[in-house]
Amino acid sequence: MKGTFPIRQFEKVDTPFYYYDTNLLKATLKAIQEEEAKHPGFAEHYAVKANANPRILKIICEAGLGADCVSGGEIKRCIETGFSPSKIVFAGVGKSDREINYALDHNIFCFNVESVPELEVINALAAQKGKTAKVAFRINPDIDAHTHANITTGLAENKFGIAMRDMEPAIIEASKLKNVHFVGLHFHIGSQILDMSNFKALCERINDLQRQLEAHHIQVQNINVGGGLGVDYCHPNQTPIPDFKNYFNTYAQYLELRPGQKLHFELGRSVVAQMGSLIAKVLYVKQGVAKQFAIIDAGMTDLIRPALYDAYHKIENLSSDLPEEKYDVVGPICESSDVFAKDFQLNKCSRGDLIAIRSAGAYGEVMASQYNCRPLPKGYLKEDF
Numbered sequence: 001m002k003g004t005f006p007i008r009q010f011e012k013v014d015t016p017f018y019y020y021d022t023n024l025l026k027a028t029l030k031a032i033q034e035e036e037a038k039h040p041g042f043a044e045h046y047a048v049k050a051n052a053n054p055r056i057l058k059i060i061c062e063a064g065l066g067a068d069c070v071s072g073g074e075i076k077r078c079i080e081t082g083f084s085p086s087k088i089v090f091a092g093v094g095k096s097d098r099e100i101n102y103a104l105d106h107n108i109f110c111f112n113v114e115s116v117p118e119l120e121v122i123n124a125l126a127a128q129k130g131k132t133a134k135v136a137f138r139i140n141p142d143i144d145a146h147t148h149a150n151i152t153t154g155l156a157e158n159k160f161g162i163a164m165r166d167m168e169p170a171i172i173e174a175s176k177l178k179n180v181h182f183v184g185l186h187f188h189i190g191s192q193i194l195d196m197s198n199f200k201a202l203c204e205r206i207n208d209l210q211r212q213l214e215a216h217h218i219q220v221q222n223i224n225v226g227g228g229l230g231v232d233y234c235h236p237n238q239t240p241i242p243d244f245k246n247y248f249n250t251y252a253q254y255l256e257l258r259p260g261q262k263l264h265f266e267l268g269r270s271v272v273a274q275m276g277s278l279i280a281k282v283l284y285v286k287q288g289v290a291k292q293f294a295i296i297d298a299g300m301t302d303l304i305r306p307a308l309y310d311a312y313h314k315i316e317n318l319s320s321d322l323p324e325e326k327y328d329v330v331g332p333i334c335e336s337s338d339v340f341a342k343d344f345q346l347n348k349c350s351r352g353d354l355i356a357i358r359s360a361g362a363y364g365e366v367m368a369s370q371y372n373c374r375p376l377p378k379g380y381l382k383e384d385f
Helices: 022-037 054-062 072-080 097-105 116-129 164-176 196-214 244-254 305-309
Strands: 017-020 042-047 066-069 088-090 110-113 133-140 180-186 222-224 262-265 276-287 292-296 315-317 324-330 339-347 354-357 378-381
Touching (some): 022 042, 022 054, 022 244, 116 133, 133 164, 164 196, 196 244, 305 339, 315 339
Parallel strands (some): 133 180, 222 262
């Protein structure tokens, strides 16, 4: 079953471009709100790195979500699109002085700190401004989420976070500094996780760490468990909205929150992936010696995930109802890795057919580049057609 797209209107627009189904985005946000409402103390910060299109951010902001930012540029864009600084958290393993100062100037909610040297820099910069910065320590829980190596973040070998053994010394160090205030712990074990047992394992690890801290009379106001919930890339039409109910219930069941403690989430992919598609046009159908190629005008510059992660995206020929044939769907970039799919079954392709690469709302437009001097793809909302 193909998705529903305004194909005739698409024919009037230069390809490639991103198409965002804002009805689906709003339905997804509503599902998040409804599930979170069942669990007092749960709070969602949208992970801006998934999709930073200003018009998309505005819709997410209007739904009441906060923002999880990993750069000063993301903080700036969020403030410009209406997010309250009091609901912005700033993560990232390499925050520059300029970015830290910008966040301090706008009084964001919290810095998710990833090392003691970073803590010391934040303290020094805050002191120069006569401010106190709220900080949470990102702890590396050494949990294998069994996802792609390039998107696993919770192992001891990864660059992210503070080792569990260094947690208490870091908190003690923070207590000695006059211009930082310790307010919580932050975790994130990876992305595109569909097995809830991984989140259960994180809950159990956090429970142990909390007991360890409480034995030393250290109280934690906020627990931030990051994001990581995956989406159904194979069946975007059948599963347009991820299983937020099971996701939030897992934390409600297994995480032992203390009275008054707040639990923060940083979902990104699961909020925006399914509402976005990369729309391209078939340039040529080329018969090779052992392969048939559908050469389209979108490339890895427009959607890098297949080249970077070997990621799967469902592909649809919007212009054809002819019997399916097998194609390697490839782009025009001068790189052998510029391939969206190999041996993929598509309705018979002809020059000029419109192609939709689905589930591209996350890590699509935001990761686009101008390699080969190509223009960046435009992003259009459903309302634009």
